[in-house]
Amino acid sequence: MHIIETGNVAAATGVKLARAQVVAAYPITPQTPLTEKLSEFVESGKMEAQYIPVESEHSALSVCIAAASTGARAFTATSSNGLLYMSEQVHWAAGARLPIVMCVANRAVGAPWNIWNDQQDSISQRDAGWIQMYASDHQHIIDKVIQAFYLAEKMKIPVMVCYDGYLLSHTYMPFEIPDEAMVDSFLPPFSPDYALDPGDPQNLNTVTLPDVRENIHGDLAPGYMEIRRSLHEDMRCAIVELGEIDKKYYEIFGRGGSPYVEAYKCDDASFIAVCLGSLSYHLRDVVDALRVEGIKMGVSGIQIYRPFPDQALVDVLKSAKGVIVLEKAISYGNQGALFADVKAALYPVKERPFVHNYILGLGGREIKTIDLYNALKDSCTASEAKVDTPRWIGLKL
């Protein structure tokens, strides 16, 4: 069934279809309508779940950590400072290998206070050990939320599904709601290896010393470093698993095919723009305009940022002359985080394209199509010189 609704409703509907059993969230703009919708689903009996109201984001994720430890499928959502407030638990959920799914409606981080869109919030959590998916439209949101539960439970790694605040969270767009029975056939109920059980008590995530030690049976138990390395290795495997999940999803629902990088007119492109989120669709207009002028432009929207899909990205970018990375976040004092990742991925390529970096849209600064057009045109024509510092689009002072 197709409906016209907001991105937040798309996310909530995905969570309902995935049959999340515990929802704990604290409202924060622009995520609020998502949690309201979920509480409405639960209250009206449309969704069989515990909706647990909490006093903060830190508690919201703590509740999900506890719920997932008992074997429940748990979901939360947040934005901006709310995500940062739960940051301690964000790291914990990953280290504890709990398959929680969290939506992040991307919003700028204070100070100064700002409720509008950029992606600094989720990018700042890049190294927490969560899988991060980025949606470009409402269909992506609902599909990725459903896939996220599958991926999280398969890998035993929590997943963030990130989508641009307002631009996606509050705008209305048509999208297809997957059929409930088909979602059930795609996503089996969560069956954890171990769920908290008073009849079979276990120690979970107790103090783990720097070195390995024997457990009470005399077997060598992993130390902190082994546990963390395993998280990293499993994260890398998540890339492969996502490909499998995407195939399965495609077979059932007929959507998918680009789990890592969604490439638009990149096959013959001399220049390729790279970004996260809805900006990749905005840039399609610019690509079309530049192509009219004979500039072979393409755009690639990265679908999964951690683990980083380096190989898939290199496959798309390797024959281009230039790559332009546009970001709504910055690693202060260095450059855009995605820019650094793209350059690192391209390093082994012999004939490397040049890579430029633009920072834009921070704190909801309007991203004008004409500005994108001018920036891309400048990068494609004016110089192929190595510019290794980010340039800014839309600055007024």
Next chain:
Amino acid sequence: MGNGKYGSVKSHSDPGPGDGGKTGLWRVLRPVIDLEKCIPAKTDKMACFNCWVYCPDGVITKTIQPVIDYEYCKGCGICAEECPAKAITMIEESDFKNEGE
């Protein structure tokens, strides 16, 4: 890449003495009970046991002569602090070096 047994390496274990490692190795000061002063030892009655109650590691026995398991006692000194008979003295671990422990 990978064996499909994702998340098999994590902090998850059966509980029991020693699951946190041999914490006795952390000890700098060793609590030693003077049985002449210890109330249950002196009176032969199941009395007091403040040390047993307060020890955060649960390594003191609730027996007529309370016994401390030095394999896991971290030497925090709480037992000595809580003993109403001042029967427990914290002694430098280095003083026991030559005992071949």
